[in-house]
Amino acid sequence: MSQNKINIISLGCSKNLVDTELLMKQLDANQFSVTCEEENSDAKTIIINTCGFIGDAKEESVDTILQYVEAKKDGRIDKLFVMGCLSERYREQLSEEIPEVDKYFGKFDWKGMVNELNKDYVPDFKNLRVVTTPKHFAYLKISEGCNRSCSYCAIPIITGKHVSRPIEDIVEEAKNLVKGGVKELLVIAQDLSYYGIDLYKESKLAELIEELSKIENLEWIKLHYAYPTQFPYGILKLMRENPKVCCYLDIALQHSSDNMLNLMRRGIDRAKTIDLIKKIRKEVPGITLRTTMLVGHPGETEEDIEDLKDFVQEMKFERLGVFPYSDEEDTYAANHYEDNIPQEEKERRKEEIMLIQQDISMEANKKRLGEELKVVIDRKEGDYYYGRTEFDSYEVDPEVLIPAENGDLKVGEFYNVEITDCEDYDLFGIVK
Structure with a gap:
């Protein structure tokens, strides 16, 4: 009715x-x-x-x-x-x-x-949901709000201070999701790095992820939205040694120049950012790093953009998105800076960075040719099945396209796929 x-x-x-x-x-x-x-x-x-x-x-x-x-x-x-x-x-x-x-x-x-x-x-x-994503994966939110004071961000104004959920509640929810057929958990928070500090007086992200990894029939755990300061280094050992914890990390860096990191109130400088990235890659060989950059923030100069372009070229992030700044009322930037960079210029700066990233992505994809990767099938569309590796998150990252003629594949199942071709972002393969 x-x-x-x-x-x-x-x-x-x-x-x-x-x-x-x-x-x-x-x-x-x-x-x-x-x-x-x-x-x-x-x-x-x-x-x-x-x-x-x-x-x-x-x-x-x-x-x-x-x-x-x-x-x-x-x-x-x-x-x-x-x-x-x-x-x-x-x-x-x-x-x-x-x-x-x-x-x-x-x-x-x-x-x-x-x-x-x-x-x-x-x-x-309270820990039960109706899953609206394809039934083999689900998002798992482990906290609300944010304690950071980034100049441009309205999230703390909307959702308030960081509030971690108790580990037992999160694990209970995860177990219920897995009982319903979920095989991949996309762990999300506005700030993963702060998880547990408010509730347990110390970072508990590694302990939480280890508890989640014990859930039977769960295949993959991916981490989204870490913050570079107070980074929870304990998760790196899990990524390296625990097969359920994907070698994938979404960590929003926003910029590289000391001038912009200061104006954005990020609490970190260029040198410390580079040290962090190098440490992550050393601790977890083969990790895929996804990050976002913000361009056109008040005070950003051509020198800052050149610094960012050099940084992106040097760091070679496997996944990268760029967003133009927008003035959000009541934020520190809106109250203290003048949004005087034209939208057209913001878009130009965004495109410059993305052109660099396009080449980096193509270079990374070519290195995958001939590799055999574990792929989960998300859907069938036209002449292809569309899947993802452990190095890709749903909707935001590239996909693996497998010709439908390759066989009768099942959505939600995992297959070993040989990578045979690539484009700037997506890969093509056949089931072995």
Whole structure:
């Protein structure tokens, strides 16, 4: 029945998606028929889980809200609720400017949302989720918030200080996910490096990952969003010695020049950054490092960009993304600096870095030719199966394309694949 059906629109990052999945379990436990981003849904109740991180994300969230406001006016839906980061940060303004929404909720107000639907929040289900990703992998969020004071970032304003989840809660959730068929855990947090310091008075990331690796039938664990200061070196030994812990690390560095690292309030300098990278690569031979760079931050000069280009060329990160700076209100940068670099110039700087990275990626891919790699199949599309190695994370990294004629492969299964060809980013192979 469409009256008892709820369709949730989940916007933004993977951390937001975990929140959506937790809410879906609560609704499911209360006898609702709940879907996530179902096309042509006949659901009469829509919940939008918004993102409010950067300008483009906020614009997408507002556009999505307005889209469903029109659906409500047309009588296609009865109820429209909004939650998430945008609602957490701008609830009063949104209520005034878009009053057609039935109710706005903060990012973590599960109980309020469930109660609004005349149901009760079920505490026993706090570590249970409805997985919306392909069933063989899931994101595992181990903390909320952030204690850092980076100049450009609004995350601490939206989500507050860093709060680590207890190890036992995380392991319980992971075991439930694996029971449901998950074979790969993508461990996520705004700041992995700080995990445990607030709760246990010392870093506990290595201990947590070791406990997760003991879960039977779990194949891969990947780590996302480490911070370079207070880096948890204990995880490197696990990566090197524990076959379940992938030799993959997402560590956002943002820049290389001392001038920019200072203006960005990153708490690290160029020399220490290079020492960290070299230590990681020495401790974990063959590791794949993914990082992001931010260009166009106020105060960035041509000299800074040249420094960054040299740094990217020298470090040869296997995976790298670049984002242009956007002024976020109430951040240190918005309050203390002038955003005087034109958007066109920001985009130019981004493209310059990405052209360098394109060549680095191609060079790295060519070295894979002839190798035999373990690959998990994510989907079949057209004439190819699309899979990933332990060195690639879902959606953000390159894929391995295997011709469908190579055999009847199963989504979620692992295969040994010989790499036969490559492009700038993707690899091609055949099952051995």
